[in-house]
Amino acid sequence: MDSGAQVRPEELQASAIADLLAGARRVAVGMLSPVPGAGALLAAHLSGGQTQVTILGSRAHSRFTNGGAELFDRAGRGGIDAFFLSGGQIDGRANINLVGTGDYPRTEVRWSGSFGSAYLYFIVPRVVLFRWEHSRRTLVEAVDFI
Amino acid sequence: MQATKAVDVDALAALVPDGASMTVQKGDERDVPMALAHALIRRRVRGLRLITLPTAAYPASGMMVDLLIGAGCVASVETSGISLHELGAAPRFTQAVKSGRLIVRDATCPAVYAALQAGAKGQPFAPLRGLIGSDLLRHRDDYRVIANPFAPGDPIVVVPAINADVAIFHAAKADAEGNVWIGRDRDRLLAAHAADLVLVTVDERVNGCFFDDEAMAAGVIPADLIGALAVVPGGGVPCLADGRVDLAAVRRYQRAATDEEGFAAWLRERVLRGEPVAA
Numbered sequence: 001m002d003s004g005a006q007v008r009p010e011e012l013q014a015s016a017i018a019d020l021l022a023g024a025r026r027v028a029v030g031m032l033s034p035v036p037g038a039g040a041l042l043a044a045h046l047s048g049g050q051t052q053v054t055i056l057g058s059r060a061h062s063r064f065t066n067g068g069a070e071l072f073d074r075a076g077r078g079g080i081d082a083f084f085l086s087g088g089q090i091d092g093r094a095n096i097n098l099v100g101t102g103d104y105p106r107t108e109v110r111w112s113g114s115f116g117s118a119y120l121y122f123i124v125p126r127v128v129l130f131r132w133e134h135s136r137r138t139l140v141e142a143v144d145f146i
Numbered sequence: 147m148q149a150t151k152a153v154d155v156d157a158l159a160a161l162v163p164d165g166a167s168m169t170v171q172k173g174d175e176r177d178v179p180m181a182l183a184h185a186l187i188r189r190r191v192r193g194l195r196l197i198t199l200p201t202a203a204y205p206a207s208g209m210m211v212d213l214l215i216g217a218g219c220v221a222s223v224e225t226s227g228i229s230l231h232e233l234g235a236a237p238r239f240t241q242a243v244k245s246g247r248l249i250v251r252d253a254t255c256p257a258v259y260a261a262l263q264a265g266a267k268g269q270p271f272a273p274l275r276g277l278i279g280s281d282l283l284r285h286r287d288d289y290r291v292i293a294n295p296f297a298p299g300d301p302i303v304v305v306p307a308i309n310a311d312v313a314i315f316h317a318a319k320a321d322a323e324g325n326v327w328i329g330r331d332r333d334r335l336l337a338a339h340a341a342d343l344v345l346v347t348v349d350e351r352v353n354g355c356f357f358d359d360e361a362m363a364a365g366v367i368p369a370d371l372i373g374a375l376a377v378v379p380g381g382g383v384p385c386l387a388d389g390r391v392d393l394a395a396v397r398r399y400q401r402a403a404t405d406e407e408g409f410a411a412w413l414r415e416r417v418l419r420g421e422p423v424a425a
Contacts, residue, residue, distance in 0.1 A: 031203060032232065057174045057204075059389075067332030068172060068200065069263065072256035076275060098227075099252060100243075104285060110243040112203055112235070113227035114282055118254035122276035146281045 013130070014039040017084075018046060020128050024081040028071055028124075029055040031115055036084040036130055037061075072116060075123045082126040085117050089143040090131055096121070097143035104145050150324025150369050155376045158314075158345045159185035165193040165221070166311040169262075169341055172199055173207020175331045176389065179316040179347045181381035183210045184417045187217040194220045197310055199337055200258035201227035202236075205396040206385045212236040213399075213417070215248060216409050222249035226258055230400055233393065237403040252282055257289070257305045259336075264307035266339035277303045313341030316382040317367075320348045321356045324369035335367050343373040347381040 017039025021027055027044070029037045037055050044051045055061035056071065064070040074080055087096030088111045098114045100107025121127055131138055159182060162168065171177040186194075194214065202211040208230040214220050216238030228239045242248035260272035277283045278291060278301060294300035315334050317326045326346055328334045338344045346367075356362040384392035402408040 031201075031227070065330050065332075067259075067336060068174075068255065069259035069332075069336075072259060076256075099281075104281065105243070105250060105252075106246050107243065110235075110240050112229035113201065113225055113252055114254045115201060115203075115227045116255040118280045118282045119256040119274065119276035122278075146279070 010035050010038075013132075014042055017128060017130065018042040020126075021051060021082055022047075024051055024126060026074075026080055027051060027053045027082045028075075028080050029053065029084060031056065033084045033086070033130070035132075036128065040082075072119060075120055080120075080124050082128065083120050083124040084128050084130055085121060086129065086131050087143070089138060089140045090129055091140050091143045093142075094129065095143045095146045096129065097145045099145040101144050107144075149322055150320075150372060150375050152320075152324075152351065152375050152377050155181050155185045155347060155378050155381065156189070158182055158347070158374055158376045159189045159191070161343065161345060161374055162186060162191055162194075162312050162314075164191055165195070167195040167197060168312045168314060169197045169199050169308070169310040169337050170202060170211060171207065171315045171333055171337065172201050173204035173210075173385075175328075175333075176318055176382045176385045176387075177315045177328075177331065177334055178206040178210050178382050178385055179314050179345075180206065180210050180383055181378045182314055182316070182345065182347050182376070183214055186219060187213065187413065187417050191219050192221075196220050196223040196225075197258070197308060198223065198225040198228065199262060199333055200253065200255035201225060203227040203229045203231055205231045205233055205391045205393060206382070208236045208239075209384065209396050209399050212238045212403065213413075215239050215242050216403060217413060217417070220248060222251060224251040224253055224258070226253045226255045230396055233397055233400055237400060238409060252285065254282060257303075258308070261305045261308040262336055262340050264305075265309040266336055269307055271304045271306050273302045273304050275302065308340055310341045312343045312345060313337040314345045316347045316349075316378075316385075318348065319350050319352050320346070320369075320375055320377075321352055321354055323355055324372055324375055325356045326367040326369075326372060326375070327356055327362060327365055328367060329365040331365075338367050338371045344371055345374050346372050347376045347378045349377075349379050349381065349387070351377050
């Protein structure tokens with residue numbers, strides 16, 4: 001490291017994520033995952049061409065041609081080795097909640113929704129959970145909605 | 147073949163009946179028909195059953211769905227995610243869920259695609275891996291688990307086909323026949339195959355026929371799948387012609403829509419007056 005260089009925490013997280021992707025052939029990056037995206041691109045850079053990254057919604061980092069279903073179709077065929085998920089709540093059994101807190105459906109706090117998680121979590125062999133805020137609010141005993 | 151005659155955007159909106167099930171695209175392309183949504187609000191459509199394909203979680207798509215919900219046009223929404231993307235929550239959606247005014251049928255993206263693909267093929271349902279053990283499955287009484295008929299001991303989820311009454315979307319251009327160019331975005335083509343009535347706005351109508359150029363033809367929805375077409379320059383705003391989104395405009399909306407009064411003022415000033423869609 002350069003003397004005096006400041007390493008930002010986001011860079012550390014991206015670097016840690018890159019380490020977790022070692023050996024993966026195809027990595028996909030979903031919605032609102034900028035730091036995992038950076039980590040995946042770092043992993044691709046370090047892999048000498050072995051790791052290929054697809055970032056959904058990106059023109060520069062996607063070679064998909066079959067619409068939004070392609071990620072899920074490819075994953076179903078074993079073609080995605082690693083993916084990233086997060087949640088408003090994550091619990092100790094690695095359940096995640098992207099829907100809201102309190103009693104469903106009239107949740108006290110409503111988040112966006114589950115996106116592809118209820119499928120990709122089962123299908124993709126290496127799922128990296130990421131969450132910037134480590135607090136009792138985010139890392140809970142048991143999530144309110146699995 | 148006979149060319150599709152273009153109508154104006156209010157005539158498109160008039161084709162959407164109250165209570166219709168209606169698909170909208172996810173908004174990562176220039177596919178958000180904001181002008182048509184404004185026209186639907188002006189015509190005071192009620193009871194729409196929205197289906198987002200599979201989400202409305204990009205700034206423009208989230209904003210359009212939020213407007214329709216806030217304006218009282220929507221009874222229920224089937225979705226895998228609604229937000230204003232990096233700007234955060236969609237304010238009227240969030241409020242409508244909290245108050246219990248809106249029924250949300252929570253889905254997951256691949257289930258929506260599988261159901262839409264089944265709908266496009268005329269199949270009654272589609273099997274899908276995953277989901278078993280999730281609350282998502284528990285709360286969807288129309289998602290079922292069946293035994294794989296070809297392999298013992300292999301339970302699998304099946305989801306009913308999506309065949310919406312209406313599909314609405316925006317696209318860059320249509321040709322003289324009324325064929326609509328969408329580029330590599332297969333989602334709008336899939337939506338067009340699955341819906342009973344397809345309503346499209348385009349920025350421009352161009353001369354010639356897209357099928358004369360093989361490279362263009364690969365990214366075209368044939369005119370005979372399009373129920374009605376309106377030419378609305380800028381009809382996809384806040385998606386801009388170069389593919390970017392006018393984030394400042396969406397942010398202004400988000401701030402205004404934080405409370406009822408601000409949202410009502412936004413509707414009054416920018417939607418109900420029927421002026422061209424401007425950010």
